[in-house]
Amino acid sequence: MSDSSDNRLIKELYETHKEMMFKIALGILHNASDAEDVVQDAFLWIINNLEKISQIPRNKRAVYFANIIEHLSLNILKKRRVHPTEDIDEHKELRSDISVEKISEDEITIEDIKQVIRTMSEIDRLILRLYLFEKRSYKEIADIAGIFEGNARIKVYRARKRLAKLLRERGIDYEY
Amino acid sequence: MNIDEMIAEALEEEFEERVQQCCSDASKHKFSLAYRLWEYRALKNLGKNRRDSHWTLRRARHIVTAAIIAASSLFLGITAYAAIAIIGRFSFEEKKEYSKMFIESLSSDKTEIEEYYGLPEEDGWEVTYFYADEQQTLINYELGDKKVTFSQEVIREHTHHINTEKAAIEPISLYKENDGFVLDFGTGGCSLYWIYDGYLFELFSNFNKKDTASLAYFTKIVDFQNFF
Numbered sequence: 001m002s003d004s005s006d007n008r009l010i011k012e013l014y015e016t017h018k019e020m021m022f023k024i025a026l027g028i029l030h031n032a033s034d035a036e037d038v039v040q041d042a043f044l045w046i047i048n049n050l051e052k053i054s055q056i057p058r059n060k061r062a063v064y065f066a067n068i069i070e071h072l073s074l075n076i077l078k079k080r081r082v083h084p085t086e087d088i089d090e091h092k093e094l095r096s097d098i099s100v101e102k103i104s105e106d107e108i109t110i111e112d113i114k115q116v117i118r119t120m121s122e123i124d125r126l127i128l129r130l131y132l133f134e135k136r137s138y139k140e141i142a143d144i145a146g147i148f149e150g151n152a153r154i155k156v157y158r159a160r161k162r163l164a165k166l167l168r169e170r171g172i173d174y175e176y
Numbered sequence: 177m178n179i180d181e182m183i184a185e186a187l188e189e190e191f192e193e194r195v196q197q198c199c200s201d202a203s204k205h206k207f208s209l210a211y212r213l214w215e216y217r218a219l220k221n222l223g224k225n226r227r228d229s230h231w232t233l234r235r236a237r238h239i240v241t242a243a244i245i246a247a248s249s250l251f252l253g254i255t256a257y258a259a260i261a262i263i264g265r266f267s268f269e270e271k272k273e274y275s276k277m278f279i280e281s282l283s284s285d286k287t288e289i290e291e292y293y294g295l296p297e298e299d300g301w302e303v304t305y306f307y308a309d310e311q312q313t314l315i316n317y318e319l320g321d322k323k324v325t326f327s328q329e330v331i332r333e334h335t336h337h338i339n340t341e342k343a344a345i346e347p348i349s350l351y352k353e354n355d356g357f358v359l360d361f362g363t364g365g366c367s368l369y370w371i372y373d374g375y376l377f378e379l380f381s382n383f384n385k386k387d388t389a390s391l392a393y394f395t396k397i398v399d400f401q402n403f404f
Binding site: 019 | 184191194195204
């Protein structure tokens with residue numbers, strides 16, 4: 001690719017995805033200034049990895065960039081030493097007096113589970129996605145988040161525990 | 177498909193939906209002045225050398241911060257220490273050659289240093305002297321002809337003595353309003369104090385207060401493992 005076509009591509013990527021990337025970062029960091037930092041870091045990465053990016057199908061780029069943003073945001077969180085969900089639910093004992101009808105495994109749908117996932121924090125969703133969908137090891141998750149491996153194990157464990165609790169409240173049995 | 181596989185698929189689908197929602201959301205964020213400054217330079221420099229686009233947002237904020245401090249100082253027009261008794265959590269009692277400084281303590285103040293702050297190494301600052309214990313650090317840095325003494329300490333209920341013989345105290349706002357003050361010695365150097373993350377920081381530099389304030393803003397948690 002020539003320099004001028006590279007520059008056109010970068011500008012196009014930037015203009016197309018800047019707002020989306022900011023919103024994804026803001027969803028995790030809840031701080032506009034930090035979110036702007038992450039968007040900047042992501043674009044610097046894109047600028048320096050343009051050849052790789054140009055091979056990604058156009059309709060997949062948004063998700064690809066959003067992934068980069070989430071990984072960078074996780075790292076910023078570690079530096080801020082803030083994990084909004086870390087201690088919030090840990091010691092909460094929520095007891096519901098409403099009895100929930102169990103759903104059999106055959107009846108569970110992806111949409112049921114998505115409805116539960118939408119109630120979780122973006123950080124928990126990201127941790128679970130790294131572990132369950134991308135099948136990252138604890139070490140890889142630790143490297144992405146900039147934390148120790150033991151800490152990554154704890155984060156995965158707690159996220160799965162929160163998910164299990166939410167699924168049980170919907171009548172879905174989930175052993176983790 | 178077992179439930180773990182369903183959860184994995186649900187997580188990915190939810191993420192893609194969220195991304196699409198963000199893409200189609202028409203609301204636009206009003207990016208900060210510092211960001212827009214970085215954006216302008218980054219996109220402008222694309223034509224020259226892509227790798228030079230790493231003119232960081234932090235440096236853009238440096239310029240914006242320096243401009244804010246300059247504007248604040250002009251606005252306040254402070255020239256005499258006697259006009260200031262309290263700045264944020266700092267209070268002062270003026271003496272002939274020095275002033276006593278007191279800091280209001282808060283429950284959120286740290287009782288020992290949990291994480292060590294320092295100047296950003298990636299900007300080229302070299303450590304020429306290092307001391308640290310659980311209560312305070314004292315680090316000398318150099319970058320070319322610039323010299324800085326950086327200190328981090330826990331906030332204690334004792335009197336600090338600061339040299340105000342030939343310096344006026346001016347308030348500054350690094351992270352929040354009046355979270356610090358600067359002493360401009362008029363000889364090209366200054367001393368800047370501020371409170372952040374439950375610690376008291378000091379930067380003593382041989383250059384102007386605008387650059388010193390910007391440097392203060394960009395101090396960050398540093399891994400000093402090599403020095404312990």
